[in-house]
Amino acid sequence: MSTATVTRRTEGGADAPTRRRKLTPLRILLHGFLIVVSLAWLFPIAWAVLTSLRSYDYTAANGYVSFGGWTFDNYVTAWRTAEFGQHFLNSVYITVPAVLLTLFLASCVAFVIARFSWKLNLVLLGIFTAANLLPQQALLIPLFRLFTEVPLPEFMSDSELLYDSYWGLILINVAFQCGFCVFVLSNYMKALPRDLYEAAMVDGASIWRQYWQVTMPLCRPALAALATLEVTWIYNEFFWATVLMRTGDKFPVTSSLNNLRGEFFTDNNLVSAGSVLVAIPTLVIFFMLQRHFVRGLTLGASKG
């Protein structure tokens, strides 16, 4: 915030500092409006946290518009009955390899697109970028059939099929998310100075070394932003796991929410504790890596 202000001031010329100090009625109105909107936006989440910390008996007796009945039991009960430990682990099994693989494959393609100026590169970029924007449901029918036909050895999945296996979910997530990363990374790589490659060529560096030792280290900011974003997206992914998984305890945490609905149906306090548990990893990422998250999102859409 402070650095942004400083740069703005120098850019904005003489009137910027005075504009900042003036507290006109209009400005107060503006702040008032923004505070109201912000609090309204935070409210549903705050309410979920609040509800999760109160005992069902208390809220059942006094209604939700009351104060008291503080307890931590909802979390303990929710964690146990919905087997959150297992589901979180499943999410890790899917998210970590999927994000790493997505970034690796996407950076390979992006490198080739950025490094060479071949005519086909534009087509390639189009194929990848568009794939990310298709509605998932439009691919479901053939994919569903494909997943139930492709065998896997038993040590890879106890279903012995791509269907109902972590492998299948990892692959489909990678295939779907690659497009966005190719798009962002190729733009980023194109902005790197060309001299780097000339120098590397003179040194006799192979293409692989140019990619791995010249380009990739320079792409760290973009990779960090994309990693943050992709972890959030793949962790939040709901559709593929819902339709391509069958065994209850293999579901990642986001899609296990739906099964949880039946178990917790009559108890909103449990529902809220479960929701907060599911939200925690994304919220932690958000608050710790907010800068990367925001940069990643805007990276794809703008020139900044």
Place this chain on the structure above:
Amino acid sequence: MSDLPLIQADRAVPPPATTTSTGGRRRRLRLLSRTDRVVITLMVLVPLLLVTGFVWLPAAATVLLSGTNWDGIGPLDEIEFVGARNYSDVVNIYPPFVPAVQHNLLWLAALFVVATPFGMFLAVLLDKELRGSRFYQTALYLPVVLSLALIGFVWQLLYSRDQGLINAVFGTSIDWYGDSNVNIWAVMVASGWRHVGYIMLLYLAGLKGVDPSLREAAAVDGASESRAFFRVVFPVMRPINIIVLVVTVIESLRAFDLVWVVNKGRNGLELISALVTQNVVGEASRIGFGSALATIMLVVSLVFITIYLATVMRENRE
């Protein structure tokens, strides 16, 4: 580190003149060793096969299947082509179809007319370098990190008939998620809640990229702030506007998670995406039928994807 990959990339590399392009390409290829060529091929081919196999071929297969009577179980060689019958069935004898289309359009309209302009408005306000701007921004885009499935649960705490806050405060007893007259509005509010933050973020980035001298020039000319925005800033942000338009259309077409966690897209919450899914993983699997629905989605999305690609690629080339 400046925010973004500037799109001057292609400027740095003058494209070879068209007449010599093949010659130039060949020369460049010859500069590469055999290993390099193998490496490049693999670097492109592996991801390409993955995307083709898991995204594009299934998409093409969906279109093909929509013209058949396949039941999803029988062997593939028993497939019969039935022409456009699935499509006419979808339109004529499938009651949820019309409401689903209406709901998708309603969803689009709500995001486009309410959520998107509101997000844009907030971005304009937050672009003013206010004190506490960071707090406002964080609050507004916090919902963006939550999955839509989770959002369905979070809002249930407000919407539930017996335990929800809204009914408790207003003394009503409306089942916001269950009553087919109101539930589509209830889920759209929840979805808009998330969409506003996303749009705000995109526009905020766009506004930061607008040359400040444009605004100053408008101010010198005596244009009011709103006039300067609509006449000067908004037109300059054309690419962002198009991207936001496409994002909004695609989001409303892909809307699925929220209605699926509420009631699997029935009873007032029909959406095309949910109907496709019901026809595949539901009790009755009607493949041709579901494929026809999926193809409709595919065609609509491809139109907007093309617009999107044309926009971003033109941007990149400039």
